[in-house]
Amino acid sequence: MYKYDQYDQAMVDTRVEEFRDQVKRRLEGKISEDQFKPLRLMNGLYLQLHAYMLRVAIPYGTLNSAQMHALADIADKYDRGYGHFTTRQNIQYNWIKLEEAPDLLADLAKVEMHAIQTSGNCIRNISSDQYAGATADEIIDPRPYAELLRQWSSFHPEFSFLPRKFKICVIASDTDRAAMKLHDIGIQIVKNDAGEIGARFYVGGGMGRTPMIAPMIRDFVPLDQLVTYSEACLRVYNRYGRRDNKYKARIKILVHELGAEEYTRQVEEEFAHLLDQGVEPPLAELERIKTFFPNPPYDKDASDEIDRSDPDFAVWVDRNTAPHKQAGYAIANISLKPIGGIPGDASTAQMHLMAELAKDYSFDECRVTHAQNIVLPDVKKSDLYTLWQKLDEAGLGTPNLDQIDDIIACPGLDYCSLANARSIPLAQRISERYANNGKSDVLGELKLKISGCINACGHHHAGHIGILGVDRKGVENYQLLLGGSEGADTSLGKITGRGFDEDGVIDAIEKVTDLYLDQKEDGERFLDTYRRIGMEPFKEAIYE
Amino acid sequence: MSDILRFREDETVDHASVTVDAFLEQTNSNAVRIEPGDDARALLQHLDQIKLVEVNFPVFGDGRGYSAARVLREAGYDGEIRAVGDVLVDQIGFMRRCGFDSFEPEKAFDEADAKAAFERWPEVYQPTTDGRTPIWAKRHG
Numbered sequence A: 001m002y003k004y005d006q007y008d009q010a011m012v013d014t015r016v017e018e019f020r021d022q023v024k025r026r027l028e029g030k031i032s033e034d035q036f037k038p039l040r041l042m043n044g045l046y047l048q049l050h051a052y053m054l055r056v057a058i059p060y061g062t063l064n065s066a067q068m069h070a071l072a073d074i075a076d077k078y079d080r081g082y083g084h085f086t087t088r089q090n091i092q093y094n095w096i097k098l099e100e101a102p103d104l105l106a107d108l109a110k111v112e113m114h115a116i117q118t119s120g121n122c123i124r125n126i127s128s129d130q131y132a133g134a135t136a137d138e139i140i141d142p143r144p145y146a147e148l149l150r151q152w153s154s155f156h157p158e159f160s161f162l163p164r165k166f167k168i169c170v171i172a173s174d175t176d177r178a179a180m181k182l183h184d185i186g187i188q189i190v191k192n193d194a195g196e197i198g199a200r201f202y203v204g205g206g207m208g209r210t211p212m213i214a215p216m217i218r219d220f221v222p223l224d225q226l227v228t229y230s231e232a233c234l235r236v237y238n239r240y241g242r243r244d245n246k247y248k249a250r251i252k253i254l255v256h257e258l259g260a261e262e263y264t265r266q267v268e269e270e271f272a273h274l275l276d277q278g279v280e281p282p283l284a285e286l287e288r289i290k291t292f293f294p295n296p297p298y299d300k301d302a303s304d305e306i307d308r309s310d311p312d313f314a315v316w317v318d319r320n321t322a323p324h325k326q327a328g329y330a331i332a333n334i335s336l337k338p339i340g341g342i343p344g345d346a347s348t349a350q351m352h353l354m355a356e357l358a359k360d361y362s363f364d365e366c367r368v369t370h371a372q373n374i375v376l377p378d379v380k381k382s383d384l385y386t387l388w389q390k391l392d393e394a395g396l397g398t399p400n401l402d403q404i405d406d407i408i409a410c411p412g413l414d415y416c417s418l419a420n421a422r423s424i425p426l427a428q429r430i431s432e433r434y435a436n437n438g439k440s441d442v443l444g445e446l447k448l449k450i451s452g453c454i455n456a457c458g459h460h461h462a463g464h465i466g467i468l469g470v471d472r473k474g475v476e477n478y479q480l481l482l483g484g485s486e487g488a489d490t491s492l493g494k495i496t497g498r499g500f501d502e503d504g505v506i507d508a509i510e511k512v513t514d515l516y517l518d519q520k521e522d523g524e525r526f527l528d529t530y531r532r533i534g535m536e537p538f539k540e541a542i543y544e
Numbered sequence B: 001m002s003d004i005l006r007f008r009e010d011e012t013v014d015h016a017s018v019t020v021d022a023f024l025e026q027t028n029s030n031a032v033r034i035e036p037g038d039d040a041r042a043l044l045q046h047l048d049q050i051k052l053v054e055v056n057f058p059v060f061g062d063g064r065g066y067s068a069a070r071v072l073r074e075a076g077y078d079g080e081i082r083a084v085g086d087v088l089v090d091q092i093g094f095m096r097r098c099g100f101d102s103f104e105p106e107k108a109f110d111e112a113d114a115k116a117a118f119e120r121w122p123e124v125y126q127p128t129t130d131g132r133t134p135i136w137a138k139r140h141g
């Protein structure tokens, strides 16, 4: 994976010192909270309901074991012994003291990590496919391109006060595991007919209160123009994105209001101008970055056989592993969704263990997924059984990837100052309900996502089943959505009808899944059945 | 004028600037003031005659002025570009990179803080018209 050179390290170290100075000026009363707010936000520090929350960037979700160990140490030293992995492939700590934040950032910098641009109206941490580099279905590893864009977007002098936050995702496979089209810019690395690699740009997707699927605005940007084209997309947005209304300020609204065609025309015009401005790094820089992402030294003779004699292990293999490009290897998913647990939470001990396992079994690398799980990308099949035993012992072996209890949930009213309703306890109760009724396994793939308010951090629009917390006359209320999806067949969920209280929404979900089990035809997933029979029968089942 | 922090040797324009609309109607002024909603490109045909462009920041969070400054510099404008209004010390490093070369903040900067802000960053990732060498260029000689 990418390693900092003296330049990258200097940038991160400088940021730590700058922030230390800003905190000092704040504590001395030289700057007001209003003035301090955008500064701390650019360092990922939010003031939440009970304390400061710090969000640490995990670029394109990739970590080595030293970094995972450091994240665990930070949880111990500055928080209450756990961290929370987020839908943006980052980690958050919920109990941070302002005075200690600069030291925490200094600890991060020691392992080439930071919290730069993890919040604020700037270009955020770039996300990618959690199976990058390991999966058989990609044309190339997308992470070097993400790293190129990480450096371009870090401390960008023109784009640090955008109308709103800005999220970029880079993938390189037709199977979209990263909800690419629901980003402000989604980039798919593709190969054209001449066999050249380039970038396909989708601009103006997003969730929030006005969810939109990004339209494609350019099907092929040559690799030596990738930064320039991104710069053009951003400049048009910075100049013309709405600033009169926070809820209309994302680029999706600009693209929607102008129309994709007119937005594209403006981008192309800006792009033509910028091509002469020399903003593009030479291809040699991309080549340099690529050298940090070689194939690990796979054992070419590794056996493709898996001993499935332990039935519990066999279930885990079926559910939580994915095919690898290298014979004899598999991609292993560690579920952070134990029955009744808090989605995405990991304790200090669990983080240390995952770090060790990454080192021992996956060439020192692990990944964070937008579904709030962890991936070990390169595990020898013959090691899977030992790996699973160690995971299971630590409560990390739950075999429920992409099942109804593999819930995505935002922090909700337990932590978040914007929340209308709690997400975490609801997720815990749904997980318990399906553990007790035993239906999780028969339901198969069913993605359930919960957001505590319209901001949609829990991606409820993209859930096969989505839940949205709303405030009804001061009482927590939940709306139910069906039919969302985030993959190549991205679709947005539709609201079933009037909302429910907590018990009510859990009962409604069970009615929905019962109807599916009753109606499903051969091999249909929940989503397929829903698309075939439509909303009506589900409505009847819920509200009859 | 004492509260203007300036990085130029030439003489300051000593009269008030006019709005973009007024400038375009009666083009004998040499000082223009850009508001966030104005299109800096409207000035490009008249750059020869302009000596001062003030870019107003009514609120610091409105970042359109950063693009305005770069658009002017990329078009070859070498007169003064002044950031006025809600200009905070933590932004002036970025502003300088975008082409601003004078600052007239509503609230004066602490001198030491301003100095630190300009000197803090030893390296930059992006090339702009300020002439600093980006990290990638240093890497590849």
Ligand code: SF4
Residues within 6 Å of the ligand: A410, A411, A412, A413, A416, A417, A418, A419, A420, A451, A452, A453, A454, A455, A456, A457, A458
């Ligand atoms: S969706 Fe709303 S409640 Fe949940 S984390 Fe985001 S802002 Fe907070």
